[in-house]
Amino acid sequence: MDKIYIYMFMLGVLIFGTANTLISKSMNQQSALGYEFNHPYFQTATMFFGESFCLLAYKAIAKSTKAPISVYIPETENISDRLYQKLGNFVFLIPAFFDLLASTLTFIGLVLSAASVYQMMRGFIIVIVAVNSVVFLKKKLYRHQILGAGLTTFGVCIVGVVSILYQSSSAPNPILGIILILVAQVFHGWMFVSEELFLGKIHIDPLQAVGVEGVCGFLYYLILLPILYFIPCSEDFCINGHVEDTLLAFKQIAANYTLAFTWVASMLSVSLFNWTGISTTKYAGSLARSTVDTSRTFLVWLACMLLGWEQFLWPQLIGFFFLSFGTLVYNEVLILPFASFKKAVQEHQAEKEKHNQAHSVQNAYVAEGFLSEDKPYATSDPSIN
Numbered sequence: 001m002d003k004i005y006i007y008m009f010m011l012g013v014l015i016f017g018t019a020n021t022l023i024s025k026s027m028n029q030q031s032a033l034g035y036e037f038n039h040p041y042f043q044t045a046t047m048f049f050g051e052s053f054c055l056l057a058y059k060a061i062a063k064s065t066k067a068p069i070s071v072y073i074p075e076t077e078n079i080s081d082r083l084y085q086k087l088g089n090f091v092f093l094i095p096a097f098f099d100l101l102a103s104t105l106t107f108i109g110l111v112l113s114a115a116s117v118y119q120m121m122r123g124f125i126i127v128i129v130a131v132n133s134v135v136f137l138k139k140k141l142y143r144h145q146i147l148g149a150g151l152t153t154f155g156v157c158i159v160g161v162v163s164i165l166y167q168s169s170s171a172p173n174p175i176l177g178i179i180l181i182l183v184a185q186v187f188h189g190w191m192f193v194s195e196e197l198f199l200g201k202i203h204i205d206p207l208q209a210v211g212v213e214g215v216c217g218f219l220y221y222l223i224l225l226p227i228l229y230f231i232p233c234s235e236d237f238c239i240n241g242h243v244e245d246t247l248l249a250f251k252q253i254a255a256n257y258t259l260a261f262t263w264v265a266s267m268l269s270v271s272l273f274n275w276t277g278i279s280t281t282k283y284a285g286s287l288a289r290s291t292v293d294t295s296r297t298f299l300v301w302l303a304c305m306l307l308g309w310e311q312f313l314w315p316q317l318i319g320f321f322f323l324s325f326g327t328l329v330y331n332e333v334l335i336l337p338f339a340s341f342k343k344a345v346q347e348h349q350a351e352k353e354k355h356n357q358a359h360s361v362q363n364a365y366v367a368e369g370f371l372s373e374d375k376p377y378a379t380s381d382p383s384i385n
Contacts, residue, residue, distance in 0.1 A: 006284050012276030016273035021300050024110060030259050030262070032253075039249040041107075041224070042249040043107045048218040052211055054275055055211025055212060057275060095195045109177040109180035112174065114163060114174070121181040123155070126149055127185075128188065131189070137196065144330070144336065148329035152326035155319045155324070158316075168310045170309040294328060298324075
């Protein structure tokens with residue numbers, strides 16, 4: 001692929017990723033029919049609906065290239081692998097469930113905290129994925145990854161403390177918001193690990209996988225939203241006496257054109273963000289994706305200050321530095337030339353190369369037309385998802 005298209009995908013990650021965070025926060029700050037638009041469950045359902053657009057995009061691309069759109073799983077005698085054969089796309093109901101829990105908590109956390117803090121706190125996912133990879137996938141954690149995770153944790157702590165001490169006007173309850181966002185990263189970590197497990201068993205295009213997860217998550221919420229409507233809740237914590245009043249959400253959207261515009265924009269931005277993100281990983285690699293994501297965090301912070309939602313705080317800049325530096329070290333964008341960190345990176349890259357060779361049989365199936373070309377190997381690296 002021409003470099004100009006790769007750069008366009010990377011720019012898309014910056015633009016659509018930043019826009020999605022800012023749009024979601026702006027929705028929470030709007031009012032209609034006498035209530036603030038405080039609908040985190042409805043917003044999560046909207047996110048899944050937006051992700052499902054990726055499935056339509058994948059089918060359109062597959063049709064134009066005459067590529068098959070079904071999941072292909074090689075024949076196997078292993079009992080567990082044969083189970084994956086029978087389940088097919090339905091295996092994504094599991095990561096979609098973890099995504100449901102994680103995204104719901106993050107949207108509630110976004111309501112209660114500042115947008116930049118929300119974005120920076122999500123960097124803690126590196127630590128969660130590192131722990132899960134060791135515990136559940138029995139992977140080795142290299143010294144540069146340990147250092148990166150440690151620096152990221154230190155940066156997250158600084159940002160969290162600063163957010164509590166210097167409470168922003170856009171953060172009604174930063175302590176609870178930060179706690180919910182951090183707990184959400186645990187579920188996001190489980191989602192990434194389950195995705196790696198399933199993507200190691202079945203061959204599916206990443207764009208199709210995002211779309212399938214979106215459909216699964218939206219189906220969950222079609223069941224969940226009516227239940228939440230009938231659960232009573234104090235007006236101190238909920239609006240209109242319901243845990244989630246979906247009917248009121250639609251009425252507010254219909255009564256406020258600005259809110260309606262941002263609602264549609266949120267769905268489109270999350271869909272385009274996932275598409276450009278996967279394309280960046282596919283054609284430029286996970287290192288490029290992680291670097292762009294770090295830049296996106298800075299853009300969200302800068303935009304929040306320009307919009308007057310937050311004020312500039314030096315301690316928060318220090319926290320952002322440690323968070324970004326740790327992320328870049330963990331993802332091997334920055335290779336430290338001392339304490340054998342370079343050797344550790346080389347060993348890790350050799351392991352990944354060995355992993356790729358183990359999946360070289362996939363290339364034979366690509367040649368036969370079973371799979372889309374240039375599919376990246378499955379990974380639980382949070383910068384890829």
